[in-house]
Amino acid sequence: MITTKQRAYLRSLANDMQPIFQLGKNGIEESFLKQIDDALEARELIKLNVLNNSGYETREASDIICKELNCEGIQAIGNKIVLYRKSTKKPKIEL
Numbered sequence: 512m513i514t515t516k517q518r519a520y521l522r523s524l525a526n527d528m529q530p531i532f533q534l535g536k537n538g539i540e541e542s543f544l545k546q547i548d549d550a551l552e553a554r555e556l557i558k559l560n561v562l563n564n565s566g567y568e569t570r571e572a573s574d575i576i577c578k579e580l581n582c583e584g585i586q587a588i589g590n591k592i593v594l595y596r597k598s599t600k601k602p603k604i605e606l
Contacts, residue, residue, distance in 0.1 A: 522586050525558055525586065528556070528557075530558045530591060531557055532546065534560070534567065538567070539572065539575055547580060547594070551580065555598050555603055556585075558591060560590055560591060561592060563590075569591070572587075
């Protein structure tokens with residue numbers, strides 16, 4: 512679990528990031544989760560876009576992804592989700 516100061520720091524890092532994935536009509540499938548898992552290992556901090564046709568609310572999608580991938584949901588505002596998980600091989604972000 513991360514503290515509120517760490518969460519604020521991660522939000523500030525994600526502020527100018529562009530979303531690298533879109534959650535669309537296919538929903539949260541195994542292949543989608545695998546791509547997010549790989550991206551979290553490589554980048555540690557990623558931003559997702561939740562499209563209206565996905566059938567998920569932003570917070571709901573964040574909770575499902577975090578539960579499946581054992582990551583932290585940093586922010587879920589509007590249709591954007593920010594996720595964080597410390598890399599097991601090469602940590603880049605120092606909290």
